[in-house]
Amino acid sequence: MRAVLCKAYGPPESLVLEEGEPPPLYPGGVRIAVKAAGVNFPDVLMIKGEYQFKPPFPFSPGAEVAGVVSEVGADVRGVSVGDNVIAMTGAGAFAEEVVVPATSTVPLPEGMEFATGAALMLTYGTSAFALIQRAQLQPGETLLVHGAAGGVGLSAVEIGRAMGAHVIGTGGDDEKLKVVLDRGADHVINYRNGPFKDEVKELTGGKGADVIYDAVGGDVFDQSLRCIAWDGRLLVIGFAGGRIPAPPANLILLKNCSVVGVFFGAWVGRQPEVHRANLEKVFEWWRQGVVRPNVSHSFPLAKTADALYAVINREVVGKAVITMT
Numbered sequence: 001m002r003a004v005l006c007k008a009y010g011p012p013e014s015l016v017l018e019e020g021e022p023p024p025l026y027p028g029g030v031r032i033a034v035k036a037a038g039v040n041f042p043d044v045l046m047i048k049g050e051y052q053f054k055p056p057f058p059f060s061p062g063a064e065v066a067g068v069v070s071e072v073g074a075d076v077r078g079v080s081v082g083d084n085v086i087a088m089t090g091a092g093a094f095a096e097e098v099v100v101p102a103t104s105t106v107p108l109p110e111g112m113e114f115a116t117g118a119a120l121m122l123t124y125g126t127s128a129f130a131l132i133q134r135a136q137l138q139p140g141e142t143l144l145v146h147g148a149a150g151g152v153g154l155s156a157v158e159i160g161r162a163m164g165a166h167v168i169g170t171g172g173d174d175e176k177l178k179v180v181l182d183r184g185a186d187h188v189i190n191y192r193n194g195p196f197k198d199e200v201k202e203l204t205g206g207k208g209a210d211v212i213y214d215a216v217g218g219d220v221f222d223q224s225l226r227c228i229a230w231d232g233r234l235l236v237i238g239f240a241g242g243r244i245p246a247p248p249a250n251l252i253l254l255k256n257c258s259v260v261g262v263f264f265g266a267w268v269g270r271q272p273e274v275h276r277a278n279l280e281k282v283f284e285w286w287r288q289g290v291v292r293p294n295v296s297h298s299f300p301l302a303k304t305a306d307a308l309y310a311v312i313n314r315e316v317v318g319k320a321v322i323t324m325t
């Protein structure tokens with residue numbers, strides 16, 4: 001099978017596409033013939049050696065797939081050859097075949113394209129966990145989503161809207177922000193035009209945002225503490241902007257707010273049944289047309305480096321996927 005391999009930490013062009021042995025099947029595992037793989041910001045960090053999860057070399061990056069089960073291992077129940085599934089893989093998805101525990105697969109909803117299925121588990125799973133369990137977002141609350149045109153950002157906009165929140169999305173490009181409006185944000189703010197905190201205050205009648213979803217970090221996080229509501233929840237999702245903020249504890253005290261960590265990947269292993277229930281909700285919203293994962297870019301396996309550069313260069317709106325042909 002063909003796989004994109006990382007043999008040493010480096011930039012996307014250091015990845016190599018090679019023909020090799022398929023990964024071995026194990027008891028409880030299923031082999032998936034990959035149809036599409038989602039591209040995520042953490043893939044970029046992983047090949048640079050900057051992600052918390054460091055697979056041994058050589059490894060194929062790629063954390064989520066959609067495909068068809070081609071083989072099942074011993075002791076597998078409830079998953080059969082020929083099933084269309086989606087799964088999180090941690091790594092290994094930028095390959096024609098991947099083996100995962102059967103228990104980590106989820107049936108691809110009837111009528112959903114493989115590319116869409118490959119694009120939603122990590123982002124919508126993260127945002128559902130963040131907004132439902134961590135923030136306990138309530139209908140009528142104001143949700144401020146930073147990096148709203150990105151993978152996790154756009155999913156947070158849609159889920160926030162589905163949960164009945166007023167959504168404000170921020171981003172750095174007016175064209176990308178049009179998609180954020182189309183996906184249900186009530187207002188958008190371009191943070192390249194200057195500080196956003198006053199506009200957030202104005203849009204919320206001086207109160208500030210009840211829940212802030214921050215996948216950007218740095219200055220964006222710092223400003224967020226200045227426009228969060230009393231009792232607000234500031235969700236720490238990621239640091240796409242590059243700087244890990246160090247929030248002043250006095251501001252957290254004065255705002256009577258909570259700074260809430262969100263580590264989706266580790267949580268899924270601890271509460272898999274809650275994760276599945278969240279996904280069911282997401283699928284229900286998708287059936288209702290409330291959630292429409294946006295795949296702005298699609299690349300063949302041989303162009304994986306281009307896919308990663310599309311993410312690095314902030315060209316992607318929602319998600320990029322790798323498709324197998």
Ligand SMILES: NC(=O)c1ccc[n+]([C@@H]2O[C@H](COP(=O)([O-])OP(=O)(O)OC[C@H]3O[C@@H](n4cnc5c(N)ncnc54)[C@H](OP(=O)(O)O)[C@@H]3O)[C@@H](O)[C@H]2O)c1
Nearest residue numbers: 041147150151152171172237238239240241262263264314
């Ligand atoms: N906590 C968790 O469990 C969890 C789960 C998944 C992802 N994450 C993290 O969430 C972050 C976003 O992931 P993603 O997959 O949504 O990435 P993405 O699709 O690349 O989106 C990131 C967004 O951040 C904005 N951004 C601002 N400054 C940036 C910069 N200097 N470089 C790149 N983007 C910048 C970009 O929007 P504009 O161009 O509009 O500014 C972009 O749309 C990452 O740090 C990732 O590791 C965390």
